[in-house]
Amino acid sequence: MTTSDAKTPWWKQGIIYQIYPRSFQDSNDDGVGDLPGITSRLDYLQWLGIDAIWLSPIFPSPMADFGYDVADYCDIHPLFGTLADFDKLLAEAHTRGIKLLLDLVPNHTSSEHRWFLEARSSRDNPRRDWYIWRDAKPDGSPPNNWTSAFGGSAWEWDAATGQYYLHSFLKEQPDLNYRNPEVIAAMQDVIRFWLDRGVDGFRVDVIDWMIKDAEFRDEPDPYNRIYSAFRPEVYDIIRQFRRVFDEYPDRVMVGEVNYFGTPAYLAALYGSKTENGGDMLHLPFNFRLILTPWFAADVREAVEIYEAALPEHGWPNYVLGNHDQARLASRIGLEEARMAAMLLLTLRGTPFIYYGEEIGMENVSIPQEAVQDPYGINVPGMSRDPERTPMQWDDSQNASFSAGRQTWLPVAANYKTINVEKQRDETRSMLALYRRLIAYRRESAALRLGDYRSVTGEGIPSDCYVYLRIYAGQRVCIALNLGVRERELDIKFAGKIVLSTQLDRSEPTDGKLKLRPNEGVIVELADL
Numbered sequence: 001m002t003t004s005d006a007k008t009p010w011w012k013q014g015i016i017y018q019i020y021p022r023s024f025q026d027s028n029d030d031g032v033g034d035l036p037g038i039t040s041r042l043d044y045l046q047w048l049g050i051d052a053i054w055l056s057p058i059f060p061s062p063m064a065d066f067g068y069d070v071a072d073y074c075d076i077h078p079l080f081g082t083l084a085d086f087d088k089l090l091a092e093a094h095t096r097g098i099k100l101l102l103d104l105v106p107n108h109t110s111s112e113h114r115w116f117l118e119a120r121s122s123r124d125n126p127r128r129d130w131y132i133w134r135d136a137k138p139d140g141s142p143p144n145n146w147t148s149a150f151g152g153s154a155w156e157w158d159a160a161t162g163q164y165y166l167h168s169f170l171k172e173q174p175d176l177n178y179r180n181p182e183v184i185a186a187m188q189d190v191i192r193f194w195l196d197r198g199v200d201g202f203r204v205d206v207i208d209w210m211i212k213d214a215e216f217r218d219e220p221d222p223y224n225r226i227y228s229a230f231r232p233e234v235y236d237i238i239r240q241f242r243r244v245f246d247e248y249p250d251r252v253m254v255g256e257v258n259y260f261g262t263p264a265y266l267a268a269l270y271g272s273k274t275e276n277g278g279d280m281l282h283l284p285f286n287f288r289l290i291l292t293p294w295f296a297a298d299v300r301e302a303v304e305i306y307e308a309a310l311p312e313h314g315w316p317n318y319v320l321g322n323h324d325q326a327r328l329a330s331r332i333g334l335e336e337a338r339m340a341a342m343l344l345l346t347l348r349g350t351p352f353i354y355y356g357e358e359i360g361m362e363n364v365s366i367p368q369e370a371v372q373d374p375y376g377i378n379v380p381g382m383s384r385d386p387e388r389t390p391m392q393w394d395d396s397q398n399a400s401f402s403a404g405r406q407t408w409l410p411v412a413a414n415y416k417t418i419n420v421e422k423q424r425d426e427t428r429s430m431l432a433l434y435r436r437l438i439a440y441r442r443e444s445a446a447l448r449l450g451d452y453r454s455v456t457g458e459g460i461p462s463d464c465y466v467y468l469r470i471y472a473g474q475r476v477c478i479a480l481n482l483g484v485r486e487r488e489l490d491i492k493f494a495g496k497i498v499l500s501t502q503l504d505r506s507e508p509t510d511g512k513l514k515l516r517p518n519e520g521v522i523v524e525l526a527d528l
């Protein structure tokens with residue numbers, strides 16, 4: 001099926017698809033997605049052609065932050081199913097050649113986790129030091145000015161033991177203390193538990209928040225964390241996690257890192273070169289394109305400074321959306337999202353696709369009184385519910401996401417026209433485009449493994465972005481018109497247009513191309 005190169009790890013060649021489990025498929029009519037639901041949709045994912053799925057957290061949790069508050073790292077939340085359901089999902093995914101990544105949330109536990117219950121039970125409990133406790137200032141106020149990412153102080157007073165504990169996110173998410181080696185060892189055991197079970201890797205939540213300033217200094221600028229997160233001391237913890245991954249063949253550690261990290265910052269997170277590639281993250285998430293305005297020069301620059309900063313052993317990756325960010329179609333527009341798909345699936349590096357982007361799902365606005373996301377409740381306007389709504393499978397009740405009476409978030413009003421079943425049969429739909437792009441990437445060694453080189457200068461209008469992917473004599477040219485006017489380009493090489501974002505052309509070219517507004521094409525050039 002695939003023409004993958006045996007020497008190159010799967011996670012470099014593959015496409016990773018993120019599933020938000022609450023919203024993919026409900027199998028027991030309670031209005032919340034679950035593991036048997038995901039299993040029932042694996043045939044779709046295989047048809048789509050992706051290589052791996054990453055599941056946002058599925059572990060027991062009071063759901064204060066919808067699973068990013070873990071109460072037990074080694075079990076499944078009953079809402080999602082059982083460990084047996086998980087094993088079945090994993091086996092069925094593997095049968096179809098699909099790998100599975102879980103979400104590790106090591107920075108904090110739930111306040112209901114046994115470790116925290118013990119820690120807060122008394123100052124001399126052996127687990128006390130597994131979390132971060134500080135005395136109040138003489139006037140009773142918190143130890144410093146650190147803030148929670150979800151609003152307010154990062155410190156919560158614990159009256160029973162007379163100290164504050166740190167929570168970088170909700171007060172129901174106390175931060176673990178990674179200066180205590182027992183905590184590192186406990187988290188390494190969690191990683192082993194799942195890797196032993198056959199999981200292919202982890203996406204690791206806010207991995208660069210794990211260590212805080214040893215002196216707990218005040219942040220000089222609350223909007224630019226230098227003491228409460230992003231400390232270089234975290235490198236050593238990441239290395240200790242990586243060693244566990246390296247005990248197993250073919251596993252991958254993806255890290256969620258600072259959205260505003262510079263390319264040099266991302267580059268450092270691959271670690272030093274070793275016989276295993278690097279000694280830190282296999283893939284530190286590159287969110288740059290999420291923050292980049294949708295103009296040719298900005299997009300090109302974002303790609304190029306990133307490419308230039310990567311160490312030799314650092315494999316790139318690109319993310320256009322996830323469960324914390326506005327839907328792509330809502331952020332840049334539906335037509336623009338088609339070209340973004342072509343960009344994502346033709347750049348050098350592992351692409352991440354967020355569920356529903358392949359049909360052009362849009363943000364669903366939720367009235368403030370119905371907001372579920374704690375961030376949106378604390379800070380109106382910041383809700384992440386709009387990008388977490390149920391997957392739109394067809395035009396029947398609840399878009400076939402759930403046969404229950406109510407779904408945990410509303411199904412988008414546009415589900416009768418924007419859904420998998422409808423787009424499957426439409427030759428020029430967003431879904432057809434994703435499927436063609438994915439299939440093409442799978443077949444093209446140049447796209448999966450080739451070098452990246454941009455094409456600029458005469459013949460390339462400033463609102464177009466053109467680049468080559470080159471591998472062992474094969475050359476593929478990608479030409480994107482990000483502008484609002486038709487453009488004539490001269491890419492200077494003859495070849496054949498094999499795919500357009502409009503899915504309506506396939507023709508030879510002498511190097512001169514006419515691109516409609518928001519049109520992108522893939523041109524196969526003659527072999528060298």
Ligand code: GLC
Pocket residue numbers: 065068069105169205206256323324
């Ligand atoms: C990450 C997750 C986000 C979560 C937060 C706290 O940013 O992606 O959804 O709320 O960490 O765990």
